[in-house]
Amino acid sequence: MIVIPRISQATKSNCPPDYEGLIFNLMRPRSAESYHCMPYSHIPKVFTLGPAGTFSDQAARQVCSNFDAIHYTKNFNEAIVRVAETPHSVAVVPIENSVAGTVTQIQDALVSEELIILDEFPMRIRYALLANAPLQQVTQFFAHEQAYGQTLQYTARHLCSADHIYTRSNTDSATQFFSTSEQRIPQAAIIPINLVEEHQDFVVAQDIQDYPNNTTRFVVVRKREDKEQLDFMQRKTSLFIEFETDRAGLLYEMLSIFNAYRINLCRLESRPSKRIPWSYVFFVDLYNNQESQRCLSDLEHSGFRTKILGCYDSLPRM
Secondary structure (H helix, E strand, O other), X not given: OOOOOOOOOOOOOOOOHHHHHHHHHHHOOOOHHHHHOXXXXXXXXXXXXXXXXXXXXXXXXXXOOOHHHEEEEOOHHHHHHHHHXXXXXXXXXXXXXXXXXXXXXXXXXXXXXXXXXXXXXXXXXXXEEEEOOOHHHOOEEEEEHHHHHOOHHHHHHHOOOOEEEEEOOHHHHHHHHHHOHHHOOOEEEEEEHHHOOOXXXXXXXXXXXXXXXXXXEEEEEEEOOOOOOOOOOOOEEEEEEEEOOOOOOHHHHHHHHHHHOOOEEEEEEEEEOOOOOOOEEEEEEEXXXXXXXXXXXXXXXXXXXXEEEEEEEEOOOO
């Protein structure tokens, strides 16, 4: 068991003053029952995208009740690098959105930084729009790249004449909106819906995500150990698959092996290999059965190089 050190209190310095009470409410433990359901409360450092109030922060607080252990990063890549360099730490990061698709920098980093997935869990993602002027007068709006990608239909209809300013996080969008309000620029911001409660005077619309079931799959990851113990009794396995040479029927051959062992694939994606231009690799998520280990062994014997990115369960929906 790892002893929890008392680190500094989670900072709220990046949030405007009006947000302080709301962010504090987000940081409070929910109940004694939920405390015991948080499997990473013993971890001394949990890295996630900050500042307080981001969806990543909310996700981290669902699995770690020791809020002092949560360390905020400026972007997803920093969270990945820090967990790879820090012993006895984990990172909570998004890996896939039901609308925008894979968060590619996270997926690629699982391979390049030698990380392994410990758990996954889905979180409902809802957005709201703040504005200080009628939308037809808005000249600029703040939005994180993920928020922008998940609200394209709304912004195309209502903010088509406004310039999009990328921000580091969804909370940063709110921070920039309020910090520049004195400049009297007609502007707007796309932010998490739970951050609008204390600013109803600026709320223009709620649930502006393109699809009502907009959901992000978060994963908990850590540095891979030298002799990693994998448990194929867990619900899912994630794989990285590459091959020596391209050839006709390659994908069919790979899928035939999964089919022979009655393995159900829940995700299959090709990505650039990063080693050879115009060469590709596969990322696969599958549901385990009693034949999973034999199936992976057969893949290796058939000329496919596989790397297991994690055997893990799915935590309850947040």
